[in-house]
Amino acid sequence: MGDDTTEIEALIELMARLPGLGPRSARRAVLHMIKKRGLLMGPLAEAMADVAAHARECSVCGNVGTDDICGVCRAENRANGQICVVEDVADLWAMERGGVFGGRYHVLGGVLSALDAVGPEDLRIPRLLERVAEERVEEIILALNATVDGQTTAHYIADRLEGTGVTVTSLAQGVPVGGELDYLDDGTISAALKARKSF
Numbered sequence: 001m002g003d004d005t006t007e008i009e010a011l012i013e014l015m016a017r018l019p020g021l022g023p024r025s026a027r028r029a030v031l032h033m034i035k036k037r038g039l040l041m042g043p044l045a046e047a048m049a050d051v052a053a054h055a056r057e058c059s060v061c062g063n064v065g066t067d068d069i070c071g072v073c074r075a076e077n078r079a080n081g082q083i084c085v086v087e088d089v090a091d092l093w094a095m096e097r098g099g100v101f102g103g104r105y106h107v108l109g110g111v112l113s114a115l116d117a118v119g120p121e122d123l124r125i126p127r128l129l130e131r132v133a134e135e136r137v138e139e140i141i142l143a144l145n146a147t148v149d150g151q152t153t154a155h156y157i158a159d160r161l162e163g164t165g166v167t168v169t170s171l172a173q174g175v176p177v178g179g180e181l182d183y184l185d186d187g188t189i190s191a192a193l194k195a196r197k198s199f
Contacts, residue, residue, distance in 0.1 A: 011030050012027050083131065083137055086143050088107060098193075103141075107124060108124050110122070142170040143170070
């Protein structure tokens, strides 16, 4: 590429920083967008500017949307006494894709990790405990990834909820050890949710 392509190279470098895209995939994506610039680049730039200006975390659960309180938290029919605890927003969206859970969510924003110096206060665990005290919560479903840190976090939360009268359950069959919710199909998530067990 010559000196007259610095803007294109800059776009490729930015695209290559996205998860799942390396330099080669980013280059192909940018070339495709340039070829279809009328259909893709203008609308994509507008959509990205809109999201950059308006996206925010839900003040209740941590979901991402354009309002201070997300649609799930605003929906009265979802106040059924169940809160499903997930590691990040991608996991919440994976659960919603399946359409099998009718309660509310709580996004932790990560998991406990001694290696990365991530403690309970670095996550939304204190906010979860506040919600249990404030809302009529009957069941906390721990839908954390089946990794060492995910399970450590689940045990920590279960310990903190002991004595509150809240039932603590976790996803059961279908979630492989080391598996992440965002990569599972909807049927697997549905089966795991239906077969949840006491934690």
